[in-house]
Amino acid sequence: MEMNQSKYLAASLGLLVLVSASLFFFTREEERPEIDKAYFAVAETEKIDHVQLVTVGDTVDLMFDGSRWSVDGRWEADVQMIKVLMATLRQVESHRPVAATLTDSIKMHLMQRGTRVVLSEGGQTLLTFFASGNASNTESWFLKEGDKQPYIMIIPGYRVFVSGILQMQTRGWRNKRVFDFNWRNFKSLATTYPQQPAEDFKIEMKQRYFGITGIESVDTTRLNDYLDAVSLLMVKRFVDKTEAAVEKTLAKEPLVRIEIKDIAGRTYSLDLFMPGEAGAEIYGRMTGGQLVTIDRDAISSIARRRTYFVAKEH
Secondary structure (H helix, E strand, O other), X not given: OHHHHHHHHHHHHHHHHHHHHHHXXXXXXXXXXXXXXXXXXXXXXXXXXXXXXXXXXXXXXXXXXXXXXXXXXXXXXXXXXXXXXXXXXXXXXXXXXXXOOOHHHHHHHHHHXXXXXXXXXXXXXXXXXXXXXXXOOXXXXXXXXXXOOOEEEEEOOEOOOHHHHHHOOHHHHEOOEOOOOOHHHEEEEEEXXXXXXXXXXXXXXXXXXXXXXXXXXXXXXXXXXXXXXXXXXXXXXXXXXXXXXXXXXXXXXXXXXXXXXXXXXXXXXXXXXXXXXXXOOEEEEEHHHOEEEEOHHHHHHHOOOHHHHEOOOO
């Protein structure tokens, strides 16, 4: 009888523990505030025509004029980066508030060192918030201007540092295509080698096909591949003139110069310079004097000489 009573007490105690635990968790769940996952999301990003990103030492103005996006009203924006930005603004979700013990410090960090993001339509502000994250770029934080509570942000299904794209500086938003113009308006392409003028050549439209002045029999496959390589040539990075290696490199004569003209008389140019050290970056100077670096593999496809295009006799 005593043994049965012990079993009964043990079972009763287990049941009480289970009920107490259930009540605790259900109560905690009910006490948790409802989180608006779309608190920072912008559903109709197509209406946004101005995005301002203000960080310490840099302000980026991305503006849409009805046909294309520009950076600071001076340069054409990278279309793919704009697409990534808009996708981020549509899909971002508030995951949870930051821990109460960290709220004040993270809020201060966001307001002092984060990116102030301003989204506008037709001169009217749609949303303003601050964005940043932890030092390892594994956790993103957003804080609406005027709010006290910062949130941990995610894009469901992706392990991405959401704040990363909002922290990019001006250079990262610029269109990186070197010769980004309408090839239907192409008139001519002239490539010159200051140290080897015999290798200079000029490509022009010959009736229905491209040809090279002075070469009767052109290897059309090589010519078309060359034009494709030039049209797809991308900047590796935009260069600040204050970089130490720039002045020394640009003091030399260009290794090669490519100059394209369109039927409207506009000129697009690129000067390429031999790097000073083995493995160093290859510097280029674009139309208007903008300094850039270009990947070595890409250079090998466009630094072609006149003899390269002469068709071999069979």
